[in-house]
Amino acid sequence: MAPSKDQGKRPLRPQSAGGENPAKKKKGSPTEEPEPVKMRVARRTKPKDFNQVEVRGSNWVNVYAQEAQLAAYLSFKTTSELRQFAISWVCLSAKRYFSEAAKRLAKKQQFRFLNTIAGKREIDAVKDSPVTAWPYTAETGADIQIRQRKRIVAWCLVKMATDIETYNQATVEANNRKTHQEQKAFLERHKDVTGKNETKLELKFSTTPVGFPKPSMGPLTDLGENQLEVYNRCWEVLRYLGAGFHRQNWANRFQSITTGD
Numbered sequence: 001m002a003p004s005k006d007q008g009k010r011p012l013r014p015q016s017a018g019g020e021n022p023a024k025k026k027k028g029s030p031t032e033e034p035e036p037v038k039m040r041v042a043r044r045t046k047p048k049d050f051n052q053v054e055v056r057g058s059n060w061v062n063v064y065a066q067e068a069q070l071a072a073y074l075s076f077k078t079t080s081e082l083r084q085f086a087i088s089w090v091c092l093s094a095k096r097y098f099s100e101a102a103k104r105l106a107k108k109q110q111f112r113f114l115n116t117i118a119g120k121r122e123i124d125a126v127k128d129s130p131v132t133a134w135p136y137t138a139e140t141g142a143d144i145q146i147r148q149r150k151r152i153v154a155w156c157l158v159k160m161a162t163d164i165e166t167y168n169q170a171t172v173e174a175n176n177r178k179t180h181q182e183q184k185a186f187l188e189r190h191k192d193v194t195g196k197n198e199t200k201l202e203l204k205f206s207t208t209p210v211g212f213p214k215p216s217m218g219p220l221t222d223l224g225e226n227q228l229e230v231y232n233r234c235w236e237v238l239r240y241l242g243a244g245f246h247r248q249n250w251a252n253r254f255q256s257i258t259t260g261d
Contacts, residue, residue: 060111074215086240092183097152110157130155156234183205
């Protein structure tokens with residue numbers, strides 16, 4: 001889907017947690033874990049707000065920086081549900097290979113590749129690590145690097161879409177077990193991550209499970225969507241999760257979550 005032209009140039013402002021920022025402390029005060037925050041209801045995205053996108057176009061929905069709109073794009077009722085889903089095993093597992101490979105890549109490159117029969121076959125043939133199937137290093141030529149990275153990202157999107165189907169059908173116990181494993185692995189991979197001014201970020205997850213809301217990834221064929229829209233939703237969630245590092249809002253979004261009203 002693509003934003004409608006009559007929606008206006010000014011983007012809608014996403015709704016987020018209300019009240020005082022629990023992670024913001026006064027000078028000299030000891031560092032404390034943020035208190036659970038009630039999340040406001042996500043702004044709903046009506047079908048008329050979007051037009052059908054061209055497969056080879058560049059006007060795919062881009063709402064990873066607008067939390068409430070992203071929540072609505074996945075058919076969640078609240079931003080709290082989006083946050084819970086973003087730190088589930090599905091998203092954390094996909095992010096393992098996605099983040100580095102997707103740097104400075106335009107999403108339309110992956111979508112064009114996935115829209116071909118040959119592309120789908122190449123992706124389906126890889127069952128394990130995509131970085132083993134499509135290796136590259138800093139010394140690899142630019143064209144080859146882009147080719148390999150494009151395939152790694154495409155593989156991550158397809159794998160994530162398949163995993164979401166499993167997640168939506170799984171029991172709470174099964175999702176909780178997998179999520180605990182992936183969160184532990186995620187924290188180990190990012191134990192030295194830094195934010196602005198090279199300040200080390202202390203990443204944590206809530207020790208109390210808060211639920212596993214089910215997204216609706218599409219395609220919504222009655223609105224003219226095709227399978228690529230599913231991958232676009234995956235892309236946007238992974239970008240949103242990554243923004244938790246760069247904007248130093250991890251504690252507010254993912255460390256302490258409660259379900260909204």
